[in-house]
Amino acid sequence: MPVTQSIFFDSSDTRIADICARQQLTFDNEALFELVFENDCLTLKKRDEPKLGGIFVDFVSGAVAHRRKFGGGRGQAIAKAVGLKQGENPSVVDGTAGLGRDAFVLASLGCKVTMVERHPVVAALLEDGLRRGYEDSEIGDWLQQRLSMVHASSLEALPELGLAPDVVYLDPMYPHREKSALVKKEMRVFQSLVGADLDADGLLAPALTLAGMRVVVKRPDYAEDLDGVKPSAVIATKKNRFDVYVKAAMKS
Numbered sequence: 001m002p003v004t005q006s007i008f009f010d011s012s013d014t015r016i017a018d019i020c021a022r023q024q025l026t027f028d029n030e031a032l033f034e035l036v037f038e039n040d041c042l043t044l045k046k047r048d049e050p051k052l053g054g055i056f057v058d059f060v061s062g063a064v065a066h067r068r069k070f071g072g073g074r075g076q077a078i079a080k081a082v083g084l085k086q087g088e089n090p091s092v093v094d095g096t097a098g099l100g101r102d103a104f105v106l107a108s109l110g111c112k113v114t115m116v117e118r119h120p121v122v123a124a125l126l127e128d129g130l131r132r133g134y135e136d137s138e139i140g141d142w143l144q145q146r147l148s149m150v151h152a153s154s155l156e157a158l159p160e161l162g163l164a165p166d167v168v169y170l171d172p173m174y175p176h177r178e179k180s181a182l183v184k185k186e187m188r189v190f191q192s193l194v195g196a197d198l199d200a201d202g203l204l205a206p207a208l209t210l211a212g213m214r215v216v217v218k219r220p221d222y223a224e225d226l227d228g229v230k231p232s233a234v235i236a237t238k239k240n241r242f243d244v245y246v247k248a249a250m251k252s
């Protein structure tokens with residue numbers, strides 16, 4: 001699995017240099033991607049396509065904040081898939097955290113969520129998004145209680161987390177069939193950084209072992225079942241579906 005370990009950054013910026021050292025990212029003048037602080041947000045840029053703009057994790061404003069306020073609450077598909085409908089707040093391990101959007105939705109609805117992310121650059125972006133979120137006067141208190149991140153691969157780390165979550169949530173990168181021009185600019189930067197998670201099938205078995213109640217897998221509607229295993233239930237949305245593998249009924 002190719003993971004970008006080299007990155008371009010302003011090496012006189014000690015704040016970025018410290019982050020890169022912690023994530024074991026090495027400075028490379030020729031690297032395709034750059035990390036930079038813009039308006040106090042750690043931002044990723046693709047150097048050969050500056051028009052695509054930068055990506056960063058923002059739990060405080062923008063799309064995820066809007067969804068938190070107006071996004072359909074416990075009635076939305078992800079909430080139903082995880083089992084929130086019954087009035088429970090299951091604990092969740094999000095084994096493929098990405099930019100943390102799904103994890104944030106679940107945390108904002110009351111779940112305690114541990115995100116696991118293996119890509120060092122994505123982990124750095126998440127850590128920075130959490131820092132700003134934790135400091136925010138509106139969401140900081142509950143965010144500190146409910147959302148955290150571990151930088152590791154879920155293929156190996158799930159049994160070592162010392163957690164016994166009700167739900168394991170998975171949303172690995174699926175090889176995209178959409179023409180790149182149709183994919184949102186921001187997602188193009190993310191996709192070219194992370195690539196397809198071709199080893200994703202290996203996540204289902206450890207997820208099923210760890211989850212007390214269920215495993216939820218988000219897939220594009222045209223994708224085959226993860227690891228070829230048929231889910232117990234499917235919740236479909238416009239472009240995606242949530243495959244639910246039930247181990248035990250939710251406490252009522």
Ligand SMILES: C[S@@+](CC[C@H](N)C(=O)[O-])C[C@H]1O[C@@H](n2cnc3c(N)ncnc32)[C@H](O)[C@@H]1O
Pocket residue numbers: 095096097098099100101102103116117118119122152153154155171172173174194197203
């Ligand atoms: C499609 S993105 C997830 C998007 C996320 N659900 C969101 O709402 O922002 C998939 C992410 O999972 C990560 N990933 C894939 N396999 C992983 C593994 N075995 N362990 C940890 N992270 C993994 C990838 O690096 C990528 O950042």
